[in-house]
Amino acid sequence: MTRKARERGVGEVGGQPAVPADIAESLRRWGGIEGLVSILPPASALDALQGMHQACSDAVRLKILFLLEKQPLCVCVIKNATGVADSRLSYHIQVLKKAGLIGGNQQGNYIIYRITPLGKKILKDGRKYLFSREDGE
Numbered sequence: 001m002t003r004k005a006r007e008r009g010v011g012e013v014g015g016q017p018a019v020p021a022d023i024a025e026s027l028r029r030w031g032g033i034e035g036l037v038s039i040l041p042p043a044s045a046l047d048a049l050q051g052m053h054q055a056c057s058d059a060v061r062l063k064i065l066f067l068l069e070k071q072p073l074c075v076c077v078i079k080n081a082t083g084v085a086d087s088r089l090s091y092h093i094q095v096l097k098k099a100g101l102i103g104g105n106q107q108g109n110y111i112i113y114r115i116t117p118l119g120k121k122i123l124k125d126g127r128k129y130l131f132s133r134e135d136g137e
Contacts, residue, residue: 048100055099056122060084061092068102068115069123075111 019027030036040046055061063082067073073081079089093113096102101119104111115123 051099052101052118052122055095055101056126058092058095060088061096062126064092064096064113065101065115065119065123068113069120072112072114074113078113 027033027036031038041049056065060082064078067078067081075086075089075093078084078093079086082089084092093102093104096119097104100116101122102113102115104113106112
């Protein structure tokens, strides 16, 4: 392979894909690909982050979060406010609970759901993102 091809990041060098010179230089500062990989969060943290994003990827679940941000609610109120059938609502609530965005406490015959501090933070950060996009930032 020619020097120019290596500089462009074309082909292979020593059995490894060639990369652009500036990328190769910055990789050396991290200790190569292995060094870069070593700073990745543990799989459990990545799984938790994935679950949180997955929980926020559905409009019904976001509606539930916004409702619970205003006050704790029982399922019957959440159902009426969202118009979601019981079986689907149960699923959405479980996804939000598993992600740590809401919690529920038994009060007599009812389970009262509340947004968690993490759920509040997600909505706060989401609002920042939405408002910055509306302002053209």
